[in-house]
Amino acid sequence: MEKKVRVRFAPSPTGGLHLGGVRTVLFNYLFAKHNGGDFILRIEDTDQTRFVEGAEEYIFECLKWCGIEPDESVLHGGPHAPYRQSERKALYKEYADRLVKEGYAYYAFDTAEELDVKRKEIPNFQYSHATRTGLKNSLTLPPDETLKLLDEQTPYVIRIKMPDNEEVSFTDMIRGHVSFNSSLVDDKVLLKADGMPTYHLAVVVDDHLMEITHAFRGEEWLPSAPVHVLLWKYLFGLENMPEWAHLPLILKPDGNGKLSKRDGDRLGFPVFAMNWTDPRSNEFTQGFRERGFLPEAFINMLALLGWNDGTDQEIYSLQELVEKFTMDRVHKGGAKFNYDKAKWFNQEWIKRYSTEQLKPYVKAALAEQGISIPDESKLDRIIELVKDRCTLLSDFAPQSSFFFQHPAEVDITAIKPKWDDKKQQFFAELIRTLELTPVWKHDDLDKEFKEMAAAHQIKPGELMLPLRIMLVGGKFGPGVFDIAEIIGKEQTIERIKNTLKLISNA
RNA sequence: GGAGCGUUGGUCAAGGGGUUAAGACGCCUCCCUUUCACGGAGGAAUCACGGGUUCGAUUCCCGUACGCUCUACCA
Numbered sequence: 001m002e003k004k005v006r007v008r009f010a011p012s013p014t015g016g017l018h019l020g021g022v023r024t025v026l027f028n029y030l031f032a033k034h035n036g037g038d039f040i041l042r043i044e045d046t047d048q049t050r051f052v053e054g055a056e057e058y059i060f061e062c063l064k065w066c067g068i069e070p071d072e073s074v075l076h077g078g079p080h081a082p083y084r085q086s087e088r089k090a091l092y093k094e095y096a097d098r099l100v101k102e103g104y105a106y107y108a109f110d111t112a113e114e115l116d117v118k119r120k121e122i123p124n125f126q127y128s129h130a131t132r133t134g135l136k137n138s139l140t141l142p143p144d145e146t147l148k149l150l151d152e153q154t155p156y157v158i159r160i161k162m163p164d165n166e167e168v169s170f171t172d173m174i175r176g177h178v179s180f181n182s183s184l185v186d187d188k189v190l191l192k193a194d195g196m197p198t199y200h201l202a203v204v205v206d207d208h209l210m211e212i213t214h215a216f217r218g219e220e221w222l223p224s225a226p227v228h229v230l231l232w233k234y235l236f237g238l239e240n241m242p243e244w245a246h247l248p249l250i251l252k253p254d255g256n257g258k259l260s261k262r263d264g265d266r267l268g269f270p271v272f273a274m275n276w277t278d279p280r281s282n283e284f285t286q287g288f289r290e291r292g293f294l295p296e297a298f299i300n301m302l303a304l305l306g307w308n309d310g311t312d313q314e315i316y317s318l319q320e321l322v323e324k325f326t327m328d329r330v331h332k333g334g335a336k337f338n339y340d341k342a343k344w345f346n347q348e349w350i351k352r353y354s355t356e357q358l359k360p361y362v363k364a365a366l367a368e369q370g371i372s373i374p375d376e377s378k379l380d381r382i383i384e385l386v387k388d389r390c391t392l393l394s395d396f397a398p399q400s401s402f403f404f405q406h407p408a409e410v411d412i413t414a415i416k417p418k419w420d421d422k423k424q425q426f427f428a429e430l431i432r433t434l435e436l437t438p439v440w441k442h443d444d445l446d447k448e449f450k451e452m453a454a455a456h457q458i459k460p461g462e463l464m465l466p467l468r469i470m471l472v473g474g475k476f477g478p479g480v481f482d483i484a485e486i487i488g489k490e491q492t493i494e495r496i497k498n499t500l501k502l503i504s505n506a
Numbered sequence: 507g508g509a510g511c512g513u514u515g516g517u518c519a520a521g522g523g524g525u526u527a528a529g530a531c532g533c534c535u536c537c538c539u540u541u542c543a544c545g546g547a548g549g550a551a552u553c554a555c556g557g558g559u560u561c562g563a564u565u566c567c568c569g570u571a572c573g574c575u576c577u578a579c580c581a
Contacts, residue, residue, distance in 0.1 A: 014581080047581070126508095178510075180510070181509085184508070184509055184577095189579050199580075222510060222511060223575070223576040223577070224577090249575075257573095257575095304518070308520075310520070311529090312519095331519090332512060333511090334512075334574070334575095335517090335518065336517060338531065338532085340532055341517070341518065342531095387544090389543045390543090399542095463540090476541065478543090479539095
């Protein structure tokens with residue numbers, strides 16, 4: 001029987017969760033679920049200097065928002081706990097020691113400062129087969145000297161001893177056969193002076209211990225893949241190594257580089273899944289969620305960045321993505337992020353949401369503007385009317401606030417130039433007529449208005465726009481008489497009166 | 507500098523030895539709508555370059571160019 005598929009997403013809790021990160025989780029998740037496997041979330045917090053308070057909780061909340069639930073994690077538990085690498089520290093040392101004993105790794109006593117100096121002195125300096133003979137390590141020092149240094153608790157790191165001129169290759173699920181010459185790769189640190197493993201050792205050990213069968217990560221990891229392959233060979237056997245998939249990068253919309261938070265700030269779109277405030281700098285960054293994106297739209301948009309099912313379908317639920325996702329349709333090349341397209345996905349999802357589903361979001365959007373809803377019975381109708389005009393959830397506030405309160409500003413400059421006594425008289429009479437109107441319904445109001453216009457010998461078109469502006473404040477929104485019906489007789493008349501006053505005062 | 511990876515309209519992309527080279531976003535025009543949207547109909551715009559192989563290459567092969575990633579006791 002085939003081994004059960006197990007994948008993992010392994011973020012470092014160092015800050016907000018980036019678009020690229022979410023897409024990596026998503027592909028992991030889709031692949032696992034498509035194949036009936038498990039999705040594990042592992043926290044890679046081996047760099048204590050970069051630990052950020054709250055970042056771990058933030059990651060969990062992002063996943064929850066996206067509808068991606070891990071099968072095993074710090075929060076969900078599981079047979080391979082702990083799922084936080086800092087809590088697995090002792091484990092890694094054991095493997096590092098084994099590598100040293102078997103001659104695949106060695107102790108190095110050079111300090112970070114000494115190496116910095118080297119790097120400054122020698123262009124393109126690398127700690128490698130070519131340079132290690134001139135450095136302070138257990139390969140160059142006499143054995144008793146090494147032992148002495150170790151006894152004296154001299155700080156050391158353990159480095160992998162990269163073989164000289166060996167072909168290291170593997171098959172990537174996306175790229176096919178990939179190969180490197182080992183001479184070109186430096187002797188990466190495996191275990192740091194503080195006893196923590198580096199990423200290189202930790203991934204291999206944990207992927208093995210957690211029985212990971214398929215390992216997804218960003219393309220930026222490709223150059224260090226030979227280190228991981230070699231580690232697998234030395235420690236657990238190549239036949240047990242997971243299949244690798246190096247995902248294409250998400251690129252900035254202009255230029256060609258990797259998309260960064262800075263690009264979002266610069267171009268005016270979010271890059272993180274949710275709001276994030278850095279606790280050290282207090283720097284605030286808005287996320288997709290708070291910008292007004294539906295999780296379904298966010299996920300959908302991300303899935304289509306580097307993958308498609310070969311048909312021209314573009315809108316998929318998470319469930320559909322799970323059903324249709326296969327690796328052979330993942331692209332090799334990076335994809336530029338396009339915010340307009342992202343908004344389009346959101347608009348499509350808003351259209352697909354029912355009024356009932358939308359309601360809590362609309363209430364929240366209005367509440368944010370300080371608008372409370374005394375009469376919820378109208379809300380359904382309002383949402384129906386306004387839905388098509390919203391691409392972000394936050395658009396619901398400006399698109400519907402005038403149903404609940406006077407327009408904050410009335411754009412009389414749009415009325416004024418074409419205003420004359422005839423219109424003034426028309427609206428004055430309109431007020432009187434409306435006051436006597438017995439049935440306050442869309443169709444009746446429409447009919448009444450047009451009859452009056454005819455009587456005054458003014459084209460209705462010339463009067464509709466002023467009326468609209470009186471009621472909503474600007475040139476937007478659903479049909480005027482729909483609005484009038486909903487806000488009611490009293491409000492309609494009051495808003496007309498107010499604007500008339502504004503015009504005569506201006 | 508080195509290594510690896512990549513390259514179909516402005517963007518996401520389908521396709522793949524012979525096609526009018528799909529579709530979507532964006533842009534433009536028109537229709538619908540006496541607002542703004544939604545919707546509908548059109549339009550402009552693409553196979554990085556050079557060699558092969560072939561009757562025929564955007565597609566296969568080889569180069570070149572360009573871009574990106576990595577080159578930390580960060581992930």
